Structures are given as C-alpha cells and as structure tokens.
Amino acid sequence: MNEHRWSVASLRLRELLEGLWDRLDRQASVATGSAMITAGLEAGTPHGALRLGRDADGLRHLLVPIGPGDRVDDDLRSAGVHLTTRTLSSDDELPVRYADIACRRHDLAGTFTGLVADLTGLIAVNPDRAPSLIVRTLQAWRLLLGGTSNRWTLPRLAGLFAELAVLEELLDVDPVSVRAWLGPLGCPQDFRGTHHAIEVKGTVAAEGRIVHIHGADQLEAPEHGTLALAWLRITESTAPGARSILEILAACREKTDDLGALETRLAALGLPEADDGPMGRTRFLVTEHRWYEVAGDFPRVVPQSFVDGAVPTGVHSLEYQIDLDAVPHLTERRVVLERLGADL
Structure with missing residues (x-):
C-alpha cells in the first residue's frame, strides 16, 4: 500500500472542491437571476448525487439528497454554518429534497471546504446514514471552530x-x-x-x-x-x-x-x-x-x-x-x- 495514499487523496479532494467552486463563481459572473448554481459530485446517497452550490451572495453550499421521510431539523445556531432543507429541480429532472449545509461567511470559505471534504468522505462510506452524519459532523466542526467548555474528567x-x-x-x-x-x-x-x-x-x-x-x-x-x-x-x-x-x-x-x-x-x-x-x-x-x-x-x-x-x-x-x-x-x-x- 502506498503510505501517502490517504494524505494525497485528501489533498486532491480539497483541490477538486475548490476547483468546482471556482467554476461556479465564473458561471455566476456571467449569469443573470438569483437562482443557486450547482455542480454534482461523484459521491451520493440512495436519493441522488451530492452537489456543491453557490448562491446569489457568492456563499458556498453542500447539498445532500435526502428522502421524503428523512428528518433533518433546521440548525441556525452558528453564525458560520447553517443547516436547512430545500427542494431543487432542473428542466430534465424530478425535484429532489436536499439537506443544505451553507457557509454564511466568506472568510470561512476555506475552512468550509475542509468540513465538506470530511462529510463527503463519511457519506461516501455510509450513504444510507447521511442525515445523522450531517448532524454529527457539524457538531464536531463546531467544537473545532469554537472550542468546548466540557471539563476533561x-x-x-x-x-x-x-x-x-x-x-x-x-x-x-x-x-x-x-x-x-x-x-x-x-x-x-x-x-x-x-x-x-x-x-x-x-x-x-x-x-x-x-x-x-x-x-x-x-x-x-x-x-x-x-x-x-x-x-x-x-x-x-x-x-x-x-x-x-x-x-x-x-x-x-x-x-x-x-x-x-x-x-x-x-x-x-x-x-x-x-x-x-x-x-x-x-x-x-x-x-x-x-x-x-x-x-x-x-x-x-x-x-x-x-x-x-x-x-x-x-x-x-x-x-x-x-x-x-x-x-x-x-x-x-x-x-x-x-x-x-x-x-x-
């Protein structure tokens, strides 16, 4: 086994994500309207492929397809990352319900890429558990960004x-x-x-x-x-x-x-x-x-x-x-x- 395989793969995933968001930024610069622009990833859930998004304010999103019965509660506690749900459709596809993980600050764009890379990797291994993985991973990253007051007993x-x-x-x-x-x-x-x-x-x-x-x-x-x-x-x-x-x-x-x-x-x-x-x-x-x-x-x-x-x-x-x-x-x-x- 190549001992550097995982570190190289992680770097390449981040580069892929940054490249896709750069492409969405270029598309937005010539587009009209306020609709979100998205690009698909190879990883997915039983309900479809994960997608990266770029909204009208230039903020980044990760869109994770979820089923009609999957429960994902809105989480707006953080000023940096919000979790909501939304339904999107295109001209040639049926509407798809997504868990929408949105970066709310431009200065956290690079950090958000790390979160998306980790979450994408987890979902690729456990596609049926996407809703619970989203909640768990957001909590872990909030501890990373904000620290924790829990005592180490x-x-x-x-x-x-x-x-x-x-x-x-x-x-x-x-x-x-x-x-x-x-x-x-x-x-x-x-x-x-x-x-x-x-x-x-x-x-x-x-x-x-x-x-x-x-x-x-x-x-x-x-x-x-x-x-x-x-x-x-x-x-x-x-x-x-x-x-x-x-x-x-x-x-x-x-x-x-x-x-x-x-x-x-x-x-x-x-x-x-x-x-x-x-x-x-x-x-x-x-x-x-x-x-x-x-x-x-x-x-x-x-x-x-x-x-x-x-x-x-x-x-x-x-x-x-x-x-x-x-x-x-x-x-x-x-x-x-x-x-x-x-x-x-």
Whole structure:
C-alpha cells in the first residue's frame, strides 16, 4: 500500500472542491437571476448525487439528497454554518429534497471546504446514514471552530486514552490508519473503514464490564461488513509503563504518516494543544482488554430491531447498557486490527 495514499487523496479532494467552486463563481459572473448554481459530485446517497452550490451572495453550499421521510431539523445556531432543507429541480429532472449545509461567511470559505471534504468522505462510506452524519459532523466542526467548555474528567480522559491505545496499535499495522479514526468527526463508530469498523469502550470502574451505548447506529455493522467492540479497563497509575494522554499522543504522532489528519481529529475533540494539567499529570495503564465480534445474537439495539427497519419517528437520544459478562462473542485483537488495516 502506498503510505501517502490517504494524505494525497485528501489533498486532491480539497483541490477538486475548490476547483468546482471556482467554476461556479465564473458561471455566476456571467449569469443573470438569483437562482443557486450547482455542480454534482461523484459521491451520493440512495436519493441522488451530492452537489456543491453557490448562491446569489457568492456563499458556498453542500447539498445532500435526502428522502421524503428523512428528518433533518433546521440548525441556525452558528453564525458560520447553517443547516436547512430545500427542494431543487432542473428542466430534465424530478425535484429532489436536499439537506443544505451553507457557509454564511466568506472568510470561512476555506475552512468550509475542509468540513465538506470530511462529510463527503463519511457519506461516501455510509450513504444510507447521511442525515445523522450531517448532524454529527457539524457538531464536531463546531467544537473545532469554537472550542468546548466540557471539563476533561477522569472517565473522559480514560475514554480518550482507550481510543488512543487502539489507534496506536492500528498505526503499527498501517501508519495511515489515523484516517480510520472517524469518531471525532461524527461517525457512529470510533474507527471505520470501507467494510469494517471498531467501537471502543473504556472504563475506570474497578469491577464489572458494563458498557453504555449511545444511539441505534453505534452497534450497527457496516453493510456487508463487520463490527468489533473493543473494551478496555483503564486504571490511573504511577507504575512503570503508565502514560499520560500527552505521552500516548506523542507516540501516535511518531507512528502516523498523516499528522494533519490526527491534529484535525484532536481539534474536533476540543483537546488543548498543550496542557500541564490533567492531560499531562494523569497517567493510565490498560489493565484489561477484551475484543468482541458484534454479530449474531450479540445483545444490541439497531434500526433493524424495529418495525420497517427504522427507529420509530419521535424516538431520540436512544441510550442503553450492555453487561459484557453475559456476552460470549470474544475474538482476537490482532484479527480485528489487521482486518481494519487492510480495509483502508
């Protein structure tokens, strides 16, 4: 595998997007009227191709086709990016309903291109989940642009440490594996390739193996693929071998071939660039780990658990717990890591 493939692909996608918006700007300079001008992308959903848009004010849009029953609530909280829905049609096509992600400031055009590149990549891998991916990705990018006031508590630090421990092992398999760490960018699972995914759960509890699941899609495997659950018991420790978040991050930076992708994900998490507080002082050890195949009769709630294969209208923020002591679906860690590494 070409070790620079992902970074080159990301750069080319941004260049493609900027080129298309430049073309729309040129078209607008000779056009009359106030209609939005659009250009299609190769990525799409079951309802059609994604489109870039340029409105009468010269502002950029990403238009994501959604179904008649897909719920996308308007989100106008940010001064920089708005989410609405609109229906567009051309002379030779039927009307199509779109989720419209609009950049509202000209000075954020370049940053908006990065958001569109990330969202386009996520939708290309998960076209059936476009509405939820839009909401998750916007939230992640708002944290990137505006920071977060959430405190980094011990359980939260331990959860991040668990993800970084898995990331470090993936980087040993392939140094571009940081591109699979999509949880910070809004993906339902922490790590995801084209066909395989890993959800990571860390706990600081001294006893028990209870995991908290957020949403009906967190334990939904990719179509025609596999999902593994990595469970790690994280213990605060000063023993030899214990590391802080900053120390395990330093190891990941040494092992990755795409530092830009790693830094984008850390920024989306609201992680400070430097911290002499809990990030640097608190040290952890992985004292237990178990890996599970989420398949067959593994206990979970997914869209297929409901009538018509979809969460009922009006049900939001689904959360539940699983006692892993009652689950026998153990698998080998190396098998899961190599499977995802080969999927990138």
